[in-house]
Amino acid sequence: xxxxxxxxKHLVMGMTNKKSLKCEQHxxxxxxxxxxxxxxxxxxxxxxxxxEKLSINESVPSRFSPECPxxxxxxxxxxxxxxxxxxxxxxxxxQDGGPRLRLGNTIYFGEGSWLTVV
Amino acid sequence: AQTVTQSQPEMSVQEAETVTLSCTYxxxxxxxxxxxxxxxxxxxxxxxxxxxxxxxQNATENRFSVNFQKAAKSxxxxxxxxxxxxxAMYFCAYVTGNQFxxxxxxxxxxxx
Numbered sequence: 001x002x003x004x005x006x007x008x009k010h011l012v013m014g015m016t017n018k019k020s021l022k023c024e025q026h027x028x029x030x031x032x033x034x035x036x037x038x039x040x041x042x043x044x045x046x047x048x049x050x051x052e053k054l055s056i057n058e059s060v061p062s063r064f065s066p067e068c069p070x071x072x073x074x075x076x077x078x079x080x081x082x083x084x085x086x087x088x089x090x091x092x093x094x095q096d097g098g099p100r101l102r103l104g105n106t107i108y109f110g111e112g113s114w115l116t117v118v
Numbered sequence: 119a120q121t122v123t124q125s126q127p128e129m130s131v132q133e134a135e136t137v138t139l140s141c142t143y144x145x146x147x148x149x150x151x152x153x154x155x156x157x158x159x160x161x162x163x164x165x166x167x168x169x170x171x172x173x174x175q176n177a178t179e180n181r182f183s184v185n186f187q188k189a190a191k192s193x194x195x196x197x198x199x200x201x202x203x204x205x206a207m208y209f210c211a212y213v214t215g216n217q218f219x220x221x222x223x224x225x226x227x228x229x230x
Contacts, residue, residue, distance in 0.1 A: 088161055112162065
């Protein structure tokens with residue numbers, strides 16, 4: 001089972017709304033990721049959680065707030081977003097959250113959450 | 119800085135034919151991994167094939183194979199017997215640590 005599950009699949013929110021994206025994996029992976037992807041562009045890394053601790057924040061604006069309640073769950077809280085934040089948000093996980101990527105440490109992606117900010 | 123270059127924004131192939139997607143990367147690391155991911159219109163990123171830099175043998179996965187030239191820092195993907203379901207965006211990725219560096223992607227069209 002190499003499944004990463006994301007909800008909701010589609011989200012439309014106003015600029016004053018507060019919403020959350022959720023991600024879940026049951027592969028025992030210890031690293032989880034949020035990526036943002038615009039149309040016809042590669043995914044851009046936002047955050048990395050390693051062993052439930054935030055290890056990488058790629059200078060993401062504070063209107064995006066990640067949370068890792070446990071090793072299987074990853075949330076992305078959204079508040080006061082801008083229209084340019086509309087994108088596909090991909091969650092991913094990998095087996096090992098260590099400092100070096102070791103053999104077998106493939107990153108598995110979820111189907112993504114389409115976010116539209118109006 | 120690590121960079122990944124996919125010089126072909128778009129490619130097309132006739133069904134049942136073979137196509138090669140190119141990827142080059144720049145790194146000073148000796149220990150890394152290379153991946154090809156496929157992203158169909160459903161937008162899920164699906165792992166196609168993986169290559170460890172320390173392995174000289176080219177990875178193969180059914181109809182998909184790579185030509186890994188470490189000295190040239192080249193990592194091309196060959197798709198044999200192309201099928202309609204192969205139509206997708208293909209991203210090459212270079213990985214070191216927990217950082218993925220994606221190329222800009224190649225959009226593959228399969229012509230019936």
